[in-house]
Amino acid sequence: MINIDNKSSIPIYQQIVDEIKEQVIKGILQGGDKLPSVREMASIITANPNTISRAYSELERQNVIETIRGRGTYVTVDYKPVMEKERLENLKGNIKKIIVEAKYMGISKEKILKIVENTYEDIDKLNKND
Amino acid sequence: MINIDNKSSIPIYQQIVDEIKEQVIKGILQGGDKLPSVREMASIITANPNTISRAYSELERQNVIETIRGRGTYVTVDYKPVMEKERLENLKGNIKKIIVEAKYMGISKEKILKIVENTYEDIDKLNKND
Amino acid sequence: MINIDNKSSIPIYQQIVDEIKEQVIKGILQGGDKLPSVREMASIITANPNTISRAYSELERQNVIETIRGRGTYVTVDYKPVMEKERLENLKGNIKKIIVEAKYMGISKEKILKIVENTYEDIDKLNKND
Amino acid sequence: MINIDNKSSIPIYQQIVDEIKEQVIKGILQGGDKLPSVREMASIITANPNTISRAYSELERQNVIETIRGRGTYVTVDYKPVMEKERLENLKGNIKKIIVEAKYMGISKEKILKIVENTYEDIDKLNKND
DNA sequence: GTGGTCTAGACCACC
DNA sequence: GTGGTCTAGACCACG
Numbered sequence: 408m409i410n411i412d413n414k415s416s417i418p419i420y421q422q423i424v425d426e427i428k429e430q431v432i433k434g435i436l437q438g439g440d441k442l443p444s445v446r447e448m449a450s451i452i453t454a455n456p457n458t459i460s461r462a463y464s465e466l467e468r469q470n471v472i473e474t475i476r477g478r479g480t481y482v483t484v485d486y487k488p489v490m491e492k493e494r495l496e497n498l499k500g501n502i503k504k505i506i507v508e509a510k511y512m513g514i515s516k517e518k519i520l521k522i523v524e525n526t527y528e529d530i531d532k533l534n535k536n537d
Numbered sequence: 538m539i540n541i542d543n544k545s546s547i548p549i550y551q552q553i554v555d556e557i558k559e560q561v562i563k564g565i566l567q568g569g570d571k572l573p574s575v576r577e578m579a580s581i582i583t584a585n586p587n588t589i590s591r592a593y594s595e596l597e598r599q600n601v602i603e604t605i606r607g608r609g610t611y612v613t614v615d616y617k618p619v620m621e622k623e624r625l626e627n628l629k630g631n632i633k634k635i636i637v638e639a640k641y642m643g644i645s646k647e648k649i650l651k652i653v654e655n656t657y658e659d660i661d662k663l664n665k666n667d
Numbered sequence: 668m669i670n671i672d673n674k675s676s677i678p679i680y681q682q683i684v685d686e687i688k689e690q691v692i693k694g695i696l697q698g699g700d701k702l703p704s705v706r707e708m709a710s711i712i713t714a715n716p717n718t719i720s721r722a723y724s725e726l727e728r729q730n731v732i733e734t735i736r737g738r739g740t741y742v743t744v745d746y747k748p749v750m751e752k753e754r755l756e757n758l759k760g761n762i763k764k765i766i767v768e769a770k771y772m773g774i775s776k777e778k779i780l781k782i783v784e785n786t787y788e789d790i791d792k793l794n795k796n797d
Numbered sequence: 798m799i800n801i802d803n804k805s806s807i808p809i810y811q812q813i814v815d816e817i818k819e820q821v822i823k824g825i826l827q828g829g830d831k832l833p834s835v836r837e838m839a840s841i842i843t844a845n846p847n848t849i850s851r852a853y854s855e856l857e858r859q860n861v862i863e864t865i866r867g868r869g870t871y872v873t874v875d876y877k878p879v880m881e882k883e884r885l886e887n888l889k890g891n892i893k894k895i896i897v898e899a900k901y902m903g904i905s906k907e908k909i910l911k912i913v914e915n916t917y918e919d920i921d922k923l924n925k926n927d
Numbered sequence: 928g929t930g931g932t933c934t935a936g937a938c939c940a941c942c
Numbered sequence: 943g944t945g946g947t948c949t950a951g952a953c954c955a956c957g
Contacts, residue, residue, distance in 0.1 A: 477957035867942035
C-alpha cells in the first residue's frame with residue numbers, strides 16, 4: 408500500500424508522512440483506522456523501526472494520527488483543518504515554484520489549471536466511492 | 538535582488554537556482570544578460586563562493602545560463618522548453634503533494650485554482666511590462 | 668466522575684492517581700469514603716484492571732487511600748501532610764518549569780499569580796460548599 | 798552549564814530542552830548566541846549526538862533556536878511569544894496539578910504564591926544583571 | 928503486545 | 943567543519 412523510493416533524496420520518514428496524509432485525504436485511510444504497528448510497518452517497507460517511529464511522530468504532531476499507549480496508532484477521527492497564516496504562505500510559495508517550473512517546461516496556464524483540477528477531482532472521486 | 542534565507546531548510550544553492558529561474562521567467566533577467574561573477578555574487582549575498590559555483594553549475598545543467606570562459610556567465614538566449622516525461626511526472630507529483638496539503642487546510646478546489654491562476658498571471662504581467 | 672484521556676502521553680494509571688488526589692483535595696472524596704473495587708473501576712473507565720491496580724498501589728504508597736483486605740479500598744481518614752524536603756524540591760522544580768513556560772508565552776507575573784490564586788480558591792470553594 | 802540527570806525518568810533530550818529554554822528566559826543565553834555543535838554538546842554532557850540532535854530539533858520546532866546549515870545552531874533573535882489557546886489550557890492544567898500537590902503537602906496559599914513570585918523574580922533579576 | 932528513548936556507528940549534503 | 947538521516951540493536955514503561 409505504501410510506496411517508498413529508497414533512491415529518492417526525500418527522506419524515507421517524509422515519504423511515509425506524505426503517503427499516509429495522501430491516503431487519509433483520499434479516504435483510503437479513514438478516521439479510526441488502525442495503522443500497522445511500528446514494527447509491522449518497518450518490516451512491510453523494510454525500513455528501520457526508528458524511521459517509522461519518526462514518521463508516526465511527525466504525523467501525530469500534525470494531528471493526522473493518534474497514538475494510544477500499548478494499543479497502537481490510529482487515524483484521527485475529528486480532524487479539523489487548521490489554516491494558519493504561515494502555512495498558507497508556505498503553500499503559496501510552493502505553488503509559485505511549481506508554476507515557474509511549469510513555465511520553464513512550456514506548459515500553458517490552461518494546461519496547468521487542468522492538471523490541478525484533475526488531480527483535485529481524482530482525490531475527491533476516491534472519497535465518493537467509499 | 539536575490540533573497541536568501543539562511544535559516545531555511547532549503548539549501549542556499551537551491552534557493553539561488555530557484556530565484557534566478559524565477560527572475561528569468563518573470564523577464565527580470567533576459568536572454569544575454571550577464572550574471573555577477575561567482576565572487577561578486579558571493580559577496581552580494583554573503584555566501585560561500587563554492588555555494589554560488591554550485592548554483593551556477595546547476596543552472597547551466599538546466600540550460601538556463603551559460604558560462605563563456607574568460608567572459609562570464611550569461612542568461613541563455615535561445616532557451617527552448619524541454620518537456621521530458623520524467624520532468625513532467627515530477628511536476629505532477631509536486632502538484633499532488635500541494636493539493637493534499639491544501640485539502641488538509643480545508644481549501645476548496647475553486648480557491649486553489651484561483652491561487653494558481655493568480656500566480657500565473659502575476660508572473661505574466663511582469664513580462665508584458667518590460 | 669473520572670476523566671481519562673487515552674490519547675494523552677500521561678500514563679493512564681497516573682491520570683487516575685491525579686484525578687483521585689484532586690477529588691480528595693477538593694472534598695469530593697472524603698476520609699472514609701469507599702472507592703470502587705479494582706474491577707468496578709476498570710469497567711467504569713474501561714481500562715485494564717492491572718492499570719487500576721497500579722494506580723491504587725501508588726495512591727496507597729502516597730497514603731491517600733488504604734486497602735482493607737476483604738473489605739475494599741477507602742480514602743484515608745487521618746491524612747496528615749508530609750512535607751519531605753525532597754518532595755518540596757521537586758515541587759519547586761515543577762514551578763520553575765511552569766514559570767519558564769509562562770514567560771515564553773509572554774504572561775506577566777501578575778497574570779500568573781492571578782491564575783495560581785484563582786486555581787487555589789476554586790479548590791477551596793468546593794470544600795466550603797460540602 | 799547544562800545539568801543532566803541520567804537517573805531521572807525525564808528523557809535526556811527533554812532535560813536539554815528545558816535547560817536551554819530556562820537559560821534563554823533567564824538571559825544566560827541571548828539571541829544570536831551560538832550553541833555548542835551537536836557533537837560538542839554530546840561530548841560535554843556525555844550523551845549520544847542523536848540525543849542532542851533531537852533536543853535541538855525540538856527547540857527549533859518551538860522557535861527557540863535556529864539552525865544554519867553548515868554553520869551551527871543559534872538562539873533565535875526575534876522571539877515572539879505565541880499564546881495559543883491550547884497551550885494556555887495546558888499550562889493551567891499543570892498549575893492545577895501543582896496546587897493539588899502543594900495542598901497535599903499542607904502548603905498555604907500565601908506560601909505557594911510567595912514561591913511563585915520568588916521564582917519569577919529570580920529569573921527577572923538575572924536578566925537585569927546582564 | 929505497543930510505542931518511546933537511547934546508544935553506536937555510518938553516510939550524506941551543505942558550507 | 944556543520945546538521946540530517948538511517949540502521950541496528952538494546953532497554954524500558956505501559957496496558
